[in-house]
Amino acid sequence: MSAPTFSPTDTARLPPALAQELARLNEAQRRAVTHPEGPLLVVAGPGTGKTQLLAARVAWLLLLPDARPQEILCLTYTDAAARNLRQRLLRFIGPEAHRVAIHTFHSLGQLLIQENGAALGRHDLEPASDLETEQVLREVLDQLPAGHPLRRDFGDVYYDLPYLKNLFQVMKREGWPPDLLRAELEAYRLGLPDDPTYQYKNPPRELREQGVQPGDVIGHRLREEEAHIERAAAAVGLFEAYQAGLAARRRFDYDDMLAWATRLLEGNEPLRLRYQERFQHFLVDEFQDTNGAQSRLLYLLASYWESPSLLAVGDDDQSIFRFQGASVANVQAFTKRFAQATVVVLEENYRSSGPVLLTAGALIARNRERLIGQVPGLSKALYARHPRFAALAELPQLRRYATPLHEAADVAAQLAARHQRGDWPAGGVGVIARNHGQLDTLALLLRAAGVPYVRRRPINVLDEPLALALHRVLSYLAPALRPDEQPAADAALFELLHLPALGVPPADMVRLAAGHQHHRRAAHAAGRPPQPWRAWAGRALDQVAQAAQVALGPEVGAGQLPALSEAGAAALGHVLALVDNWLQAAAALPLPGLLERVLLETLLPAALPTAQQPEHLLAVARTLLQWGRAETRRAPYTGPTELLRLWEGLAATREGLPLEQTTGEGEAGLELLTAHGAKGLEWEHVYLLGCQQHTWRRKTQNRGFRLPPALAALPGEASEAEEARRLFFVALTRAQAQLTLSWANLDETGKELTPCEFIAELEQDGLQPQTIVVPAEVLAAARRAELAPPPPPAPVLDAKLLDELLLDFTLSATTLSAYLACPVACYYEQILRAPVPRHEKHLFGSAAHQALEQFVRLAQQPGASFGTPDELAELFRRYFARARFELAPSLFQRLAQAGPQLLRAWWEQAPVPPRPAALVVEHVVRAVLPDGVRVVGKLDRLDLAADGRHAEVLDYKTGRFDLAKDKLRPAPPAAADAPLGAWLADARLRGGDYWRQAVFYRLLLTHDPDRRYEASTVSFEFLQPLREPGKAPRYERRRVTPTFGDEAVVRAQIAAVDAAIRRHEFSPGCGECRWCRLQAPAAS
CATH class of the missing domain: 3.40.50.300 (P-loop containing nucleotide triphosphate hydrolases)
Known part of the structure; x- marks a missing residue:
């Protein structure tokens, strides 16, 4: 092969376009x-x-x-x-x-x-999608054996997934094979004792008295770092499994x-x-x-x-x-x-004015990681050459505001005034921020003022209302196609019927829920199983069609139904027929055909007439359909169940199902975007908002895996500052003529904010900040526009129907805490008893409680004693097997293995009671407090003293102690005088749920009409051990000894909540739970 030669021979005959370009x-x-x-x-x-x-x-x-x-x-x-x-x-x-x-x-x-x-x-290799990469990593974590440093059986079991992904990316980009990385990690570990970081320089006096000398190893710090190294080495060991998983799919990442x-x-x-x-x-x-x-x-x-x-x-x-x-x-x-x-x-800049270039140049000159320090004689000064802007003398402006709302309100007012005057600059206006979220308030205020703008931002289609509506449909169809998953189908159908696109009035939905609760009561009283929701809803429709107007009453066996409205009955009939049609389509059609039927025939036509951005709604629908077709091409037999699992995996990725959302029209002349997104663009006037230090120089905790310093020296503080300064420089140099930089002194909670260091540097270079006072009327209008409408109140039953449901109502600790957390959720779950999907935490905890109860009861039989840890583990397996069809197979398998190990390990270390007869399990107490409120509770276990009367209440918790500390926090004594609204608004004021449960149990036993037992303390036994790096696992039993002040607070809460429920007060909701979101619109 010969090297190319360079001698263009006939430049006189250049192509005209090239000749013209060279001349320019x-x-x-x-x-x-x-x-x-x-x-x-x-x-x-x-x-x-x-x-x-x-x-x-x-x-x-x-x-x-x-x-x-x-x-x-x-x-x-x-x-x-x-x-x-x-x-x-x-x-x-x-x-x-x-x-x-x-x-x-x-x-x-x-x-x-x-x-x-x-x-x-x-052969036949294809690039892996983000979803496929996520699936392979999940499979790798699912297959970890018990005892592996990265195996997690509870909580966020895929916690390490993003850090694994990042580690494997670094290994590939840097060309580090696993053996090399493991060897370097081991060398790093062996060198720790000689590292001054892990040695005492000047030991405290108490340690010196124990013989510790300067230079001795700091044991706990060394063990913690060794634990981090062990985790990193274990992660490196999964690299081959990850690659094998990709290869099995014929994919490369x-x-x-x-x-x-x-x-x-x-x-x-x-x-x-x-x-x-x-x-x-x-x-x-x-x-x-x-x-x-x-x-x-x-x-x-x-x-x-x-x-x-x-x-x-x-x-x-x-x-x-x-x-x-x-x-x-x-x-x-x-x-x-x-x-x-x-x-x-x-060096000749054809964009910006001289002052903009001088400002940006002086800022970036502070960086040391620059080419001019490496190439002798190199200069990087920029000279203004734009025919319109080069000679402008206007300096960039620095503006200081009270809060981010003041900042957004003033900028929005300036832009609105320009829009009304029609003096929009020919080169447009760009509003730049470090992060997308900083622009949300400004975008809201611009919309309220009618100012057109363009905003492009990546969104996750799976979070869009149309996608969430489709998810509700699939969440019903998947279990409804399998008879063994009827409880999940019932819960999903109840949510599905709330879709606005289906038109069932919310008031009729609560009437149906009340009627089904009565039906369940009647069926249980008659000794027969209740009907599933779908069949029962059909019966409701039949009775309405027959003009059956039977009031909901206490009669048993008649299966009475509440009267539906005429509109509700018509909508319900249409929806039930539609659902049956979808079920037939799910059984007969390929997945893309089902998605087209649901989206194109129902959800999309219902959403389009009221959509503010119809083109965006169509793009969302198109993206969902394309995704469904792509997954069916990969796996032709994909159905609703498989798509939901893929949905869960995709939702867990960083981008989800990406789509660039464009708000506004290109000719608007105003763009809102981030500093990264602004690169390569320009505007005549640039606003740079939110120049606070915590935004531009935020410190993030490194939660990834340890990398050996010999291979990967982490960027230092100075290097990170220079990276941020480069981004700030990019933002400044987007401006052609005018540049306005601003920041806030306080956040919306009153916490002081610091302007970023680059603002201080610009001040050093001669720019003077202005303090901007926003007119009161501008700020008031911004506050009104910013206020989101409150969540709609839960549709409450007719007073008579609700009173009949509450005839036998008795307050429990669960209902009390549920109401204080969200009255709307309490209404649906505790009063109407609407069907809800059971979470894996509930299923696991229920099996553990049942196993522990039966374990004690077997020991209490004549001539018996406490069984072995293996017998306790086997009881858990028996009870948890019932959850097989309510959980994904991988999750069920993980928990089915973890539960026996958890209970076996806990029982082996737990202090064994002196005799089985000293224990009372699942003890039900019904009491009436002095103010007449009826309360009820079931206590997991009482450990009786020798007199058989005094007892310690024990409540099992299958969660982690380190995540339960807020739940154990008592309310302040002054909370006893707080109104109900204050408790609803302030979680700290109302106290933690576990603390309240302990006080509630104490009140139950104190006011038990039979006065069978007395208990001064309530203990919470955490079955999961607390694991900390470099330390042995330890089990926590936390005792709560309620004071008179504690009892006064909880009694006040009991009285207020019981009265509110009997007054039918179930609002406002929290705005965040599934019940508050249940009636969210299908498109915006």
Whole structure:
């Protein structure tokens, strides 16, 4: 293969478009385009015109003798940039532009893999979706054996999943095989005792008295770090299982594309030479945003030539994607790798005014990670050349506000005034913030003022109201298709009937719930099983059709039904027929046909007439249908159950099912976006909001796995500050003429906020901040616009019907706490007894309680004694088996293994009571308090003293103690005088649920009419051990000894809640629970 030669011979006959473009270029740009040979680094600061430079360079290369379009490889950072570059090439060289290879780095890696599957030993490989990656990682965690450092049986069992994913990404990007990483972790562990970080420098006096000397190891700190290293090594050990899971699906993940492509070329010289013959000229855009793996692949392809035809365009001052592995060091490494490289700096800025450039330049000059410190004589000053803005003298403005609401209100008022006057700047206005959430209030105020704007932000389609409505439908169809899952189907049907798209009035839904509760009572009293919801709802409809207007009464056996409204009966009839139609479709049609029937025939037509953004609603529906079709192509027999499992997995990923939501029209002239999203864009006037320190320089706790310092030195504080300063610099340089920066002194709770350090630096450079006072009427209007409408009150039954339901009502600790948490949820779950899906925590806890109860009862039989831990474990298995059809198979399997281990380990360490007869289990107490309130409770266990009267109440908790501390917190004594509304609004004022339960049990025993037992304490026995790094597991039993003050608070709460329930007061709700969200609109 011969190296390319560089001698364009006939520049006089340039294509007209290229000749015109060359004439427009400044001297530095033209020098880069016509560079004769060898590597070239173009340092292109903001607004210096790099985009047209790349296209012109490709056209220039094609003037070379024997140069062919397919020999040119252009690498861009995004697909959009690749499309843009090809469009520019079409102007310069016509159809030949389609023969130029334009790729992102990852599409190039994918091309190499798919063209060389045989050489890799892998055929028919496809890139894995985010969902498939998530599924493989879940399977890896599901298969961990008991005792594995990363196995979690309770709570967030996939807690480590994102950290595993990140670890494997780093391993692939850095080329670290598992053996290397494990060896380095072990070397790090062995060196810990000699690390001064883990040695006493000046031990406290009490330790010196015990013989501890300076230089001795700090034992607890060393053990904690060793535990972190053990977890990291265990995580590294899962790498092969993850890769095997991908291989079994014939998939490769995002980082495999580059890692495999690089290994492919490194290990196969003939293949490498073939691609080096194929690609002889290289152009790389946004070079500062490349990571190490991308750079290695580029250099490998260009390695045939000592001085390759390689043009890299980038700006070290705009490297802002470190979170994706990008590093400013890649730009700096270019001149080290190619010492003979030419460096061209583009200094003429065609975007911004002189003051904007001077401000931004002075700020970024504080960074030390810059190319000018590496290349002697290099200057990166930017000179204003825009014909309209270059000579402007207006300085950037710094504005200080009281709170973020004051800030948003004032900016919205300025923009509204401009909109009303019609003096919108020709170059538009951009409002930039660090995060999307900082723009929410401003967007709301602009909508309220009628100011048009454009806002693009990535959304998760699965969170959209239309998708949530579809999820409700699928959540019913999946269990309804299987007879053994009837309880789940009942709960799902009740939620499904609340969909606004189906039109069943909420008041009729509560009438149905009340009627079904009465039916259940009557059926149980008659000794027969109650009917499922679907069958019973059909009976309700039949009776309405027969004009049966039977009042809900106490008669047993008649199965009386409440009267439905005429509209409710009609809607219910339509919905039940529709549900039956969906069930038939689910059984007969492929999944895409079912989704089309549900979405296109029912949910979408119901939502479109009131949708504020119909085009967005259609995009959501289209995305859902495309996803369903894609999953069916992957697995043809996918049905509602399988899609729901995929839905759960996809919802757990960072992006979910992504869709870019665009609010507003492109010609609005006003855009709202983040600093990262603003890169490459420009506006005549830029507002940079929310310049607080905690926003721009927030400290995040590293929850990932330990990496050995020998391989991965973490970026220091200074390096992180420079990364943030680069992002701030990018935001500043979006402005053409006017630049306004602002921040707030206080958050909405009154907590003091600090302006970010970059504001202080701008003040050092001479900018003076202004304190802005927002007019009271502007602020009042903003507060009104900001207030969300309260959640609708729960539709309450007719007073007579509800009174009849409450005839035998007795308050329990569960109902008391439920009401204080959310009256709406309490109404549905405790009063109406609406069907609810049982959570795995409830199913697991119920099986554990039943096993413990039966374990004691067996020991209390004549001649018996306490059984073995294995017998207790077997009892759990027996009771938990009933939950098999209510849980996903992987979750059921995990808990079915964890429960016996949990109870066995707890019983082995628990103090054994002296005799079984000293225990009372599942003790029911009904009492009447002095103020006449009836209360009831079931106590898990009483441990009796020798006199048989005094007892300690024991309540089992299957959750973790470290997550229950707030639940054990007592209410302040002054809470006894608080009104009910104050308790509902303030969780701290009402006290923790476990504390309230303990006081409630004490009151029960004190006021038990039979006065059978006395108890001064109530203990909570946590069956899960508390595990801390470097420490042995320990079990917690927390005693609560209620005081007279505690009893006064809980008695006041009991009286207030009981009275509120009997007055039919079930609002306001919390606004967050499933019941408060039940009547959310299907589209917005």
